[in-house]
Amino acid sequence: MLQVDLRELARGPVQTRAELAGDDPLFEGLEVVLADPVRVAGRLQSAGEGRFYWRGSLSTQVAGVCRRCLVPVALPVAADIDALFSQDPDALEDPNSYPLARDATEIDLRPAVREELLLAVPQWLVCRDDCRGLCPRCGKDLNAGPCGCPAAPADGRWRSLAQLKDKLRD
Numbered sequence: 001m002l003q004v005d006l007r008e009l010a011r012g013p014v015q016t017r018a019e020l021a022g023d024d025p026l027f028e029g030l031e032v033v034l035a036d037p038v039r040v041a042g043r044l045q046s047a048g049e050g051r052f053y054w055r056g057s058l059s060t061q062v063a064g065v066c067r068r069c070l071v072p073v074a075l076p077v078a079a080d081i082d083a084l085f086s087q088d089p090d091a092l093e094d095p096n097s098y099p100l101a102r103d104a105t106e107i108d109l110r111p112a113v114r115e116e117l118l119l120a121v122p123q124w125l126v127c128r129d130d131c132r133g134l135c136p137r138c139g140k141d142l143n144a145g146p147c148g149c150p151a152a153p154a155d156g157r158w159r160s161l162a163q164l165k166d167k168l169r170d
């Protein structure tokens with residue numbers, strides 16, 4: 001439950017716990033596929049007049065292909081959440097703060113979940129840091145060994161020196 005009634009909050013801190021499907025519209029526009037539901041847990045409490053502080057965490061798993069060798073990759077993602085919901089416009093300069101209407105009757109925590117998830121997911125996936133990728137010529141997966149394509153051309157300066165020597169020999 002990620003919408004909390006302010007009357008409930010007036011009685012004391014509220015434990016928040018929710019599981020959002022990976023294809024929930026909240027996550028639209030995300031560059032990666034969420035292979036697991038997004039699990040959210042936290043504690044929301046009043047932090048003075050018109051201010052509410054939510055401290056929690058989220059976790060899920062993203063899926064995609066390795067950017068270098070194209071094998072399927074799954075990667076766990078987790079993030080802490082520190083969010084301030086405030087009716088005071090001056091408090092909104094803080095990047096972790098979210099506006100709350102003066103006549104609000106509830107706090108919707110979902111924008112903070114989306115924001116934190118967007119920051120936590122990697123821009124691209126790699127199967128491992130030292131993945132060698134695919135040969136640009138034949139497409140073979142170089143993690144499985146060399147492909148037999150000729151090595152990259154030698155440094156141009158040395159090559160022209162060799163050509164010069166050949167010419168002198170002629």
Ligand SMILES: [Zn+2]
Pocket residue numbers: 066067068069070071126127128131132133
């Ligand atoms: Zn790879």
Ligand SMILES: [Zn+2]
Pocket residue numbers: 135136137138139140147148149
């Ligand atoms: Zn090759």
